Amino acid sequence: MAESALPSEKLHPDREEPHAHSAVPYVIVWIVLLFFTALTYVTGTMHLGKWALPIALAIACVKSALVVLIFMHLKESSGTTRLVFVTALIFLGLLMFFTVADVATRFKLATPAGAPFGTERSQPEGLLEHEMPAEPEQ
Amino acid sequence: MNELLRRLLFLPDQASTFARDVDQLHFFVILTTFVMSTAVGMTAVFFFIRYRRRSETQTTPHIEPPAWMEALFVTVPLSFFLLWFFMGFSEFVRQQTPPSDSMDVYVMAKKWMWKFAYPDGPNAINVLRVPAGRNVRLLMTSRDVIHSFYVPEFRIKKDVLPGRYTDQWFNALEPGRYQILCAEYCGAGHSIMRGEVIVMKPQDYEDWLASAKRGLASRQDGAPTSIDFAPPIGNLIEQGKRIAAEQGCFKCHSTDGTRHIGPTWLDLYHRREKLNDGKLIDADEAYLTRSMMDPALEVVDGFQPVMPSFEGRVSGPEVAALVEYIKSLQSDAVRTGPSEGPAYAPVRNR
Amino acid sequence: MSPEAGLPEGILAHHYSSLERQNEAMRLGMWLFLATEILLFAGLFTGYAVYRYQFPLAFAEGSRHLNITAGTLNTIVLITSSFTVALALHFARIDKPRAAAICIVLTLLFALGFLGIKAVEYIEHFQEHALPGKYYAFEEVNIAGAAMFYTMYFLMTGLHGLHVVAGMSVLSWLLWRTLQGRYSSLYSTGLEMGALYWHLVDLVWIFLYPLLYLI
């Protein structure tokens, strides 16, 4: 039924991917990714305390940006696909933000130390109550 | 005016210090709702009458709203909504922030009963006694699933969660009796998980507390109250307690955590009990029953096998009552001493 | 029907005016699907964040008892597989189906390797009883929240593992199609979709790796 296609929209092969003729960018990205993996491994095993999480997440974000933009060709994709991806990330952040904010802003009272162990089925297997280590202060 | 609207809207009595303030906003919001929905409906009807179709080929002009009109559509409702939000939220914060001079009562919910424990005194099942005119803070937790502590006349409600504490507070205006309803679905008994708040004159309350401390409390609350719907399960526990006393269990077993001739019953249910042969066992209903029928079979590590068998001495229903009673003995249900246990942390920002 | 010369039969559906349109539709559909996958994992990431906030020590302890070497190795394996699948698409597009097929095979091998390493780790956990929830009986870490760390660990790696398996089946099918010579400079959308999916699997792991193993 392709006759009905408007003449202006004639069938023609893909003509995007200007760089598709070279595999070099993929190789570069691959090497950079491996480098960042090493970096995150090194910083991760250093146990930097407060900084560990931000650093690790920052590296992970850079890595995933590379994968998304180059491997997944988002760089050359249409605006709509980019919007889809960004929206998904926004909603991911939204869910995490308000949920963690809830836990983080509850009054102390609401989650007393050791509270998760306050109920009947609370003891870990093999331990009696008095043997149980107290929950450490956070 | 307040009274009229309250009755028209079927709102229950205003028996706490919040109730009136909450209702005031309620009236404002609901009246606006009525006005707006009627206005929209009426406009539609008016337009229908005014602009009836007159012929089958009628054409109509192309009309687009001016920008100011769209702006009006946004700003008018928005200002109402925001006004409500600020009025409501300040009241909400008040309700969520117990005053520091509150009297604490621990509430433990379980399928399907309410248990109240006063820091320095008695426990009660399904009946909460409070003095009128005092700020009362409830520190609540649940044994099993989520419940919700609801007293319509006080306009208070808060979910009661297992594994953590939630709190709420109120200040009852007048002596009287008010129903406690469970407002979070919790199973077959959800709709009969009811209790009663008895608001007493401060002096009566003091008297009651004193007599309760002298040990009469259990008798008082054990007797059937005027609430005919008191769930049978509460009575089962009371029965178990009585039977245990009659059979002399308390000679060897304590209910407050101290070790006696036999292991304490406090927190026994679902305890992982270590037997003298080194095996770990889950103290479930079956095990509890077995322990009464054939105590020598599974002997708890560190105890002598001196417990007599009660086979034939207690009937089936009595065993059930005993088990139910043992199950009810859970440490965070009956917390005595000053209210600074794990649940207590002064509310911030005050 | 007057398909472009060389274009296999039945590629262009009747309701599209052009192949370009159809490719665009496929791509958009695929990205939407990836968005749903991201939000599927969002629930677990949220759970992770909440419990990590509540039990920071247990999570730190738990993560220290994971096998970092295995985790790192797996990260490298998965990144490399992502690279080979990108190459596969590249070769298909420059009309080198043989090279493309080899790349897909490599990807599949890496995926198998990933699962193998993961299996080794899982066996370790089983031996240590470092299991989620009610099965938890790991002697070395015995503080509140430790079981929750392993619950999150198993849920997240488990769901990710399922995605690896799903990705492998997709890739196997694409390998078959590639060997049939379906993908060329004229048409490669099918392969592109499969590759996108595989990259997403990699993407999730890029976050799981530091969150579970490193902190």
Added chain:
Amino acid sequence: MRLSETDSARLAGSPPAPSYLEDGTTLMSWLNTRDHKRVGVMFLVAVIVSFFLGGIFALSLRMKLLQPGPFLMDALGYNRLFTLHGVVMIFLFLIPAIPSAFGNFVLPLMIGARDVAFPRLNLASFYLYLAGAAIAIYGMVHGGADTGWTFYTPYSSTTPTQVLPILLGVFILGFSSIVTGLNFIVTVHTLRAPGLNWMKMPLFVWGIYATSIIQVLATPVLGITVLIVSVERFAGFGMFDPARGGDPVLFQHMFWFYSHPAVYIMVLPAMGVISETVCAFARKNPFGYKAIAMSSIGIAFVGFFTWGHHLFVAGQSTFDAGAFGILSMLVGIFTAIKIFNWVGTMYRGAIAFKTPFAYICGFLYFLVFGGMTGVALATTSLDIHWHDTYFVVAHFHFIMVGASVMAFLAALHYWFPKMFGKTYHEGWGLVAASLIILGFNATFVPQFLLGNYGMPRRYYQYPEHFQALNVASTAGSTLLGFGFVIILIYLAIALRWGQRSEQNPWGSKGFEWMTASPPPTHNFDEIPTITQMPHDYRTHEPPGVIRVT
């Protein structure tokens, strides 16, 4: 002015293409179809069946509530019934109702496409729906679940009833919903007819498009949530189990992250229907086209920011309560914009009072009332008293029955001639409509009062002072039930014996009327080129413009 004249003039000589209904009448030709119209019709049948199933559950609930004490059934039976009522009505009826049935049928017609973007996926969506429904019904037959449609943990992970199959069913139904949404988004992006730019798109398409965004982005979170609960049930992973350090409120966050946006899945398509029908029956261009279109997207977006208003008394922090409280107020604005613009559309129109228009009037009133009570519930301090009482039940029935079901009925009547080429009996239509609107008020207004009075929901037994209002509500629901039965009867008669309708019986300028009623399988002989706005009633020209190319 009917298109068929131009059509036949142009196609002189060649016989008219057979309608999609005549294009193969074997069972297989339906079950294996790729035609979006047939998929739409199959969905329509399925959701109507589900609606009656859910309705029977609802009536049984109401019958029990005649008496405060035990009556007719035991507590467990009652609890199962309201769970099944909620699950069936929401997941089997309302979520797929308008998008999957009518969206599937008319959306491609409206944008001048020959089909949806992925026809095979579309059929798969229907089978996913059937599979999900089958598993859920298996669970219902084998004991049912008693958790409420919200599946709150730890109750749902510990109750001995058949929660697992129901959860699994919901999971699969979620997939069906995602697939449909995904399909529509891609369709709207890639298959619009030449000339049909975004700002000419019919408002129903905007509504479905916005709905699809929510379906795609919210449903996966429900998926993972029910998956975790399932794992919890059969393997005890304990992610939501307080006994293992889990937080049941986390479950509620995740559940409502889906289920609040999901209520807009249920109402946005309804709003789209109203936008179409109000224009068609008032014979007017939409007042504030852009405002209506954009507010759909606004609702889809801001609707994601308000889920915490279900948790005001659930032990959520005060900070979150405040944040969600104020964000909930913002959603209301988009709905208000729409309402005022619909009323504005009637201004200087040429209004015909047909059956669908009766439902439009009902819809407007109920949506404003139901929506404003939603805003009242979002007012934090008021929600403390109302939470989990019949006030909430009344609120959501006002929107879901009062608004969405009315819109569903409006759509059913408006597009009935389009879908089947038959006309129904207008008189009976109006009778049923009045019965339904009357019965609806009688059912749910007392429930508002019950909520004020303090009657919690999901109550098998209730204190006696609630009885009078409950009896009133039950009486109303019987009326309501009769209304639906009447509709069923006269539509069935119309299908079988109804008169052939004209191509465009309403004289509507919605683009779906560009083609024959019922349309041929390939929808259009020529893909039309759109040059005008939808519902432009300044002239007598047929909707859209066909340019022979």
